Amino acid sequence: MKISLNWLKDYVDLSDLSTDEIVDKLTMSGLEVEDVSDENELYKNFIVAEVKSVTKHPNADKLSVCEVFDGKENLQVICGAPNVAAGQKVVFAPIGTIIPNGNFQIRKAKIRGVESNGMICAEDELLLSDDHSGIMVLNENLPTGKPITEALNLNDVIFEIAVTPNRPDALSHIGVARDLSAIFNRDLHIPEIKLKESKKKASDIASVEIIDSTNCPRYSAKVVLNVEVKDSPEWLKNKLTRIGLRPINNVVDVTNFILHEIGQPLHAFDLDLLEGKKIIVQSTTEEKEFVTLDSKVRKLPKGTLMICDAKREVAVAGVMGGENSEINSSTKNILIESAYFNPSSIRKTSKALQLSTDSSYRFERGTDPGITKYAAERAAHLIAEISGGEVAEGIIDVYPKIIERKEITLRYQRVTKILGYEISKEKIHQILSRLGIALKDINETSLLASVPTFRPDLEREIDLIEEIARVNGYDNIPVVPKISITLEQKVDQQKFEDEVRNIISSLGFSEMINNPLESEWEAKLTGNPITLANPQSVEMSCLRTSLLAGGLNSVKRNLNFGVRDMMLFEVGNVFNKKSDSSIKTFEDISEKQNLILILSGKEEEKFWNTQEKYFDFYCLKGLVNAFIKKISLDNQLADLYYSSENEIYSYYLTKNFKQQVVGTGGKVKRDVLNKFDINQDVFVFEFDLTALKQISPESKKYIEPPKYPKVHRDFAFIFDKNVQYLDVKNFILKKASKLLKSVELFDIFESESLGRDKKSMAFTLEYFDESRTLTEDEVEKDFNYLITEILKEFKAKLRG
Amino acid sequence: MLDEIINQIQNEFEKDILEADSLKKLEEIRIKYLARNGSVTLLFDKLKEASKEEKPVLGKKLNELRNSITEKFNSKKELLEKSETSAKEFIDLTLPGKKVKLGSKHILTQTLEEIKQIFKSMGFSVFEGPELESDYYNFEALNFPEDHPARDMQDTFFINQKFLLRTHTSPVQIRVMESMLPPVRAIMPGRVYRNEAINARSYCTFQQVEGLYVDTDVTFAELKGTLVSFAKQFYGSSLKYRFRPSFFPFTEPSAEMDITCFICNGKGCRICKNSGWLEILGCGMVDPNVFKYVNYDSEKYVGYAFGMGIERIALLKYGINDIRLFFENDLRFLKQF
Known part of the structure; x- marks a missing residue:
């Protein structure tokens, strides 16, 4: 909102104050000055x-x-x-x-x-x-x-003020001047009206009827006869152009002037275009079309509050007048509307028509039901003065149920309790009075405040405390240098995810943050997506069902940047619909936290002492297992392998806890990568972090390292090619004595000499006991037993 | 006869030790003479065969031999070890070292961690809530009346009439207060969504940290104290600040905290829109209407709340000129932090 300093000076004396001082005080009392345009500088x-x-x-x-x-x-x-x-x-x-x-x-x-x-x-x-x-x-x-x-008198200072939605009273020059009068403790001058009225009675000429009094609690109207519609005088044009308004004609300009002077939106009708010279305020009962004065056809939904004459709609109440009753160059007689509309009704209309005007902006925030008469009279007076018209006697004022001033008790002690410092009673009285609040029943501990109708935001004691605090200045509130800490048990619900980020980044991964909004086809790759009702674009119409699409998009972007080797991870929430029916409760939504790991490109670059090596499935598996070990779940999760493809992976691995899958990953299928324009292999693993958090142990226990020597034995066998490593390992562990503590594969190879469908696998066995030194004999015995069993079980051959 | 052998060994050793010019050769000498099967060691076995009279004499000679050899061996070893560094073979020390791959946490994560750490040290707990929220938690219980212009302050992505993507972390305040009685002292970090056009300065999603303290004697002065302490720890102790009245439906009185623009030092620049100030957070005293929704007695309890955006803080702190860089995940960007 633009506010002219020269205009403000009509209502409050600011002559001794610098612009900087005014700007600072306005900002520091809640009317934030976002921009200052000083014409003396500008011109x-x-x-x-x-x-x-x-x-x-x-x-x-x-x-x-x-x-x-x-x-x-x-x-x-x-x-x-x-x-x-x-x-x-x-x-x-x-x-x-x-x-x-x-x-x-x-x-x-x-x-x-x-x-x-x-x-x-x-x-x-x-x-x-x-x-x-x-x-x-x-x-x-x-x-x-x-x-x-x-x-040209271009010596004004124009402020751009950001008025918060709770302060409709400040959306005018008098409103801002009132705050200044409170801040600097000086008088506010509201213009008096010296109305010269003709003998013709307004009520004989026109009439007003309110049918929907819920949405229109008050409608005041003044009639001005025999006006000459022409250009406004320079002073009026000047005032309007300064705050960015285009002068139109003397009648319309006065209504705009009043809106910006006191905040009451007015509308002037050509009285002779009103059928029956009658105003009826009612809501539409069916959908209708209506042409507003900007010549646009508007679709009015059912229930839109309208101003009508005896036959038809003539204005969208509180938003914009109609073309059919607009002031034009031949207009002679006018009716000035000065009404109070229900804020939420105007807001609904403004939203439905996608039309926001200076009027609707003020009505939907709440105008002053008490000011309509004054505003209409001041407008009539000004119009008559500059257009040579005569003001009809009296005002038509339909106000079936008077909106009373609110009365609020303010306890002085409560001010101190909330703010943490004491403000003198005198200061409190002064601030409230300057803001137009009448003080009644003042006693030792409290006062009764009568709140003017232009302050719909002041409803409770706490609202008055805010007024006192802001006008007195937040700077005056002390900064307490210490705080009391209650020693209740502290909670950190993010401890686990923080630890996960630490572990994963220490493994060499870089953390991504991707946009959780993605396209439907991306979201459908991995789940049952939740769709936005009002997306910005089709590319951002769904919530991600996993972190995969976001991650692959980041891989692609990096490839475009020329970065080909990557280890990426992300921790983020993913969203799925639990069924295909619509979402009615939180039960219909699954929101979980996931962790994704992505490998692509080279693990090792070719270097003077190393060969280049590309990431593969076993890199992924090793990193996944390192992570699992760090969160102490290495003995809790079961690995299940799938070499048959699914939608995403050409071969993959799941990590399971009991029957539940807590992570899936593998080599991403080529056709999936093609959709993302990625032309190199990508290995992905995605964990359900919410599940891992639940099963991961809270604390770790120390295990003493073995004190007695370990005994190692190696053997190698020739197996059929389709024998899986894990089957052999598990078999060995099952058959061996309790002294066998680990089995490691240290070599695997295939060659013509072994036979076409054969392979060799070599294992190192590690034996030890926590309480004694083992004898050669007992190890030898178990070792030889294992050889016999393996030969039998796998029809293998021992290699020499 | 043993005498002769002793002399022979002695002479041979003298020759060998003289010729030994590397630690490797020296090790061969050790094996040849002093190891378990070395010639000197074996001589001691022969001592058993000697007569009673010869034994003491021979024993003495053998000990002398062993001592002499060991001594010469050790001094030669020391000599060679010293000269090892100036070895004859050429080593190019300028060759590049092994390339170690470092991972990294996102700069936003690091910024958030720093903020969390400061508040945790002040006794705040950390709580979370869902990103997909209901209208009730996101607006209604936070005192945003239906059809109120205050709802326009936050452009919202809706799922349907009842559900939406939370526009701020404030709904977690309600969830936390529903779950416990005062005292409550917690921060609530998380992702929020705004239906705003994507450009260099705004993005459709960002992270916030919400703060809440409710107890019997909480004051605005304590809110100021806490936030000033935070800002000084985070931005530096010489920082200047101001609290400016503002409006949030769920706090009353409400404020925004500004700090001196650290780009221009308060002189006015493009970043601070020539005001010399940067807004870093919103705050205020919990509105009694909010307490009504969670059944707290607003006569008995007073609270304060605050909220700040992480992206904005990181943009300012690290001089990043485009918010979209946070979400592109260009490794050349990620690895800088």
């Missing part, structure tokens, strides 16, 4: 100049070479505007001037071979309007050479 250097002569540019049809007098000398200036003519007074930017629109500096230049020493400006270049049809032609009486800040 410094611009002067009034006179065009002495205009000749055609020798090398360009659309350009003119002008002789411009700046008050001291004649300058040659090139101008492209069609309307430039000798004798005009114009806004001139000498060399060195910074043009506000685009923020560029005017330099001496040659334009198509002819020298130019400055620029004659159009309104848009000065940010005075969007008009770029020609240069600004000034009043010929303005003195040549005078700075435009003086000549």
